[in-house]
Amino acid sequence: MTSGPDDASGRRQEPTFADVMNGFSLDAKRPRKRRRWGRRRDGEDETQPERSGPPTPASFPAAPPSGGDPGYAGSGYGGYETGPIDPVRDEPLAPAAPTGAAAVRPYAWTRGRTKSGFDLAIETLVSTSPAGRDQLGLLQMEHRAVADLCDQPRSVAEIAALLTIPLGVARVLLGDMAGLGVVTVHQTATTSGNEPDLALMERVLSGLRRL
Amino acid sequence: MDSVGSSYPVGGPPVAPAPPQMSRPSPAPRPTGPSPTTISAKIVVAGGFGVGKTTFVGSVSEIDPLTTEAVMTEASAGHDDLSATPNKQTTTVAMDFGRVSLDSDLILYLFGTPGQHRFWFMWDDLVRGAIGAVVLVDTRRLADCFSAIDFFEDRGLPYVVGLNAFDGLQQHRISDVREAMSIDPSVPIITCDARQRESTKQALIALVQHAMAARMAAR
Numbered sequence: 001m002t003s004g005p006d007d008a009s010g011r012r013q014e015p016t017f018a019d020v021m022n023g024f025s026l027d028a029k030r031p032r033k034r035r036r037w038g039r040r041r042d043g044e045d046e047t048q049p050e051r052s053g054p055p056t057p058a059s060f061p062a063a064p065p066s067g068g069d070p071g072y073a074g075s076g077y078g079g080y081e082t083g084p085i086d087p088v089r090d091e092p093l094a095p096a097a098p099t100g101a102a103a104v105r106p107y108a109w110t111r112g113r114t115k116s117g118f119d120l121a122i123e124t125l126v127s128t129s130p131a132g133r134d135q136l137g138l139l140q141m142e143h144r145a146v147a148d149l150c151d152q153p154r155s156v157a158e159i160a161a162l163l164t165i166p167l168g169v170a171r172v173l174l175g176d177m178a179g180l181g182v183v184t185v186h187q188t189a190t191t192s193g194n195e196p197d198l199a200l201m202e203r204v205l206s207g208l209r210r211l
Numbered sequence: 212m213d214s215v216g217s218s219y220p221v222g223g224p225p226v227a228p229a230p231p232q233m234s235r236p237s238p239a240p241r242p243t244g245p246s247p248t249t250i251s252a253k254i255v256v257a258g259g260f261g262v263g264k265t266t267f268v269g270s271v272s273e274i275d276p277l278t279t280e281a282v283m284t285e286a287s288a289g290h291d292d293l294s295a296t297p298n299k300q301t302t303t304v305a306m307d308f309g310r311v312s313l314d315s316d317l318i319l320y321l322f323g324t325p326g327q328h329r330f331w332f333m334w335d336d337l338v339r340g341a342i343g344a345v346v347l348v349d350t351r352r353l354a355d356c357f358s359a360i361d362f363f364e365d366r367g368l369p370y371v372v373g374l375n376a377f378d379g380l381q382q383h384r385i386s387d388v389r390e391a392m393s394i395d396p397s398v399p400i401i402t403c404d405a406r407q408r409e410s411t412k413q414a415l416i417a418l419v420q421h422a423m424a425a426r427m428a429a430r
Contacts, residue, residue, distance in 0.1 A: 121340050122279075122308075123253040123320040153249045155320055157308055161277035167336075189252040190340035196252060198426055201342055204252050205419045207313025211271070211412050 110172040118175040118185060122167065125153040125186035126174055132182035143177055146170075150183055249316045254415060255337050257324040257363070258347035259355025263375045263405035264323035265307045267347060271411045272309025272321060279306050306333065321415075324359065334362060343369035343422040345414055347405065350374055350383045353392055360394070369422040372400040373414045397425075 107113075120126075128150040132139070136147055149159055160170035177183045189196035256264045269276045307323040322341075325333055338344070344363050348356050356372075363370045372394060374381060383391075385400045394400065399421050404410040 121253075122322065122336055123251045123340070125249055125251045125318065127249075153251075153318070155251060155310070155318075157279045157306070157320070157322070158277060158310070161279040161308075164280075166280055187248065187250050188340055189250065189342065195426070196340065196342050198423060200250065200252060201419055201423050201426070203317055204313060204319055204342060205416065205423070207317055207319070208311075208412060208416050208419065210313070211311070211408075 107169060110169055113172050115172070118171075118178050120156050120171050120174055120185070121188050121190070122157040123155045124188050125155055126150050126159065126178070126183045127153040127186065129181060129184045132177070132180075135182070139182065142173060143180075143182060146173055146177060147182060153186055249318065251318045251320060253320045253322060253341045254418065255322050255324060255341050255344040255368075256347065257344050257356070257359035257370075258375075259349065259352055259359075262347045262349045262352075262355065263377075264347055267345070267373075267375075267403075267405035267411055267414075268307055268309040268321045268323050270406055270408045271311055271415070273312060274310050276307045276309045276323070279308065306337075331362075338363070338366050338368050341368060343371070343418045345418050346370050346372050347375045347403075348372055348388070348392075349377065350381070350388060351377075353388070357392070360392070369418070369425045370398065371414065371418045371421050372398060373403045373405075374400065376402055376404045 126146075128136075128147045132147050133151075136144060139147055145163055146159060149162055154162075156170055156174060157167065159174065160167045163170070165173075174183060174185075178185050189200050256267055258264050265276055306325050309321045311319045311321065313319050322337055324337060344359070346356050346359050346363070360370070360372075372388075372392075374383075374385070374388060381402050385402070388394075389396070389400055399417050401414055401417050403414045
């Protein structure tokens with residue numbers, strides 16, 4: 001936003017590092033489109049030509065690969081530079097992103113929520129309900145991943161570990177799914193109070209002895 | 212099962228199954244496969260870094276100990292700076308745990324505490340509802356477990372102290388350790404070898420017995 005038209009047009013004649021990269025990773029149409037953008041921005045920026053001084057030519061080749069956010073890059077350097085930066089940021093990253101559960105930022109799964117409506121302890125068992133099994137194909141992707149896991153009862157901690165998501169994310173997801181009736185939340189030792197009851201401890205004790 | 216498809220002409224049943232919206236399941240409870248009455252219980256395994264918590268859990272667990280992570284603080288986890296770096300090790304805390312099926316409808320989970328003290332916030336989650344804790348002690352580094360013992364005493368969680376026998380031998384007498392650590396005489400101190408399933412089992416039994424006795428005494 002700060003560079004003058006003369007500066008920008010001079011730069012366009014020799015391709016930047018980003019332009020070279022675009023030639024490899026994108027189809028041929030893309031860079032041309034970006035240059036049109038650049039021109040449009042140049043027109044807008046004619047109102048403040050005196051700001052075109054600071055960006056020295058030497059600084060440009062280094063800037064595009066490191067400039068992650070076009071918003072920030074645009075404020076520091078010439079405005080036309082957002083053209084080349086954009087494709088570098090967007091396109092080459094996409095194929096490199098991991099597939100599967102980790103492809104999505106964990107808290108994107110929860111739409112930023114960190115609290116669950118259900119009080120789920122880390123050892124609380126959850127299993128897919130018959131209703132959930134019926135509509136397995138209709139579930140959203142992350143719910144489906146959980147429902148597949150919970151064919152047999154699994155704890156909240158197990159689900160988090162097996163899906164490699166933080167515990168907080170697993171809690172929110174499971175709370176949602178319990179609300180939808182897709183999963184059944186089982187009792188824990190403390191369902192009736194704050195401490196496990198004696199009868200349950202007795203059962204644990206005899207179970208351990210049988211091991 | 213040997214007559215699959217025999218009652219239909221080739222190409223499958225002539226009548227398509229009812230559309231899903233028509234057979235929408237009613238909210239009435241239906242018989243479930245795995246019984247929803249399966250109950251879980253939890254025991255905490257604490258101790259200093261490298262004292263053998265994961266070995267202890269692994270020796271009795273029916274699964275390889277799993278590791279789960281929690282973001283440093285639940286409140287800050289929703290912010291961009293954390294969600295943008297999900298693999299950033301400094302903001303996550305690892306917690307090993309194992310699972311033991313004690314009965315067809317009873318599963319016991321063993322949770323190893325995160326070793327570093329800066330992860331205290333996890334401990335509330337860990338001890339809530341736990342039967343009790345096994346505090347593993349390396350007698351060469353007694354002080355490592357003090358903070359865990361203080362925490363359990365503060366929360367009123369029953370615990371036993373397990374002297375993990377490194378290299379298979381105990382270097383100190385139990386009475387000496389009790390005195391050195393000023394542990395209440397009512398708290399059992401046992402020796403164990405975290406690598407041995409039988410030894411781990413006995414430690415867990417001692418803990419549950421102690422927890423039951425403590426509960427009955429409190430009545």
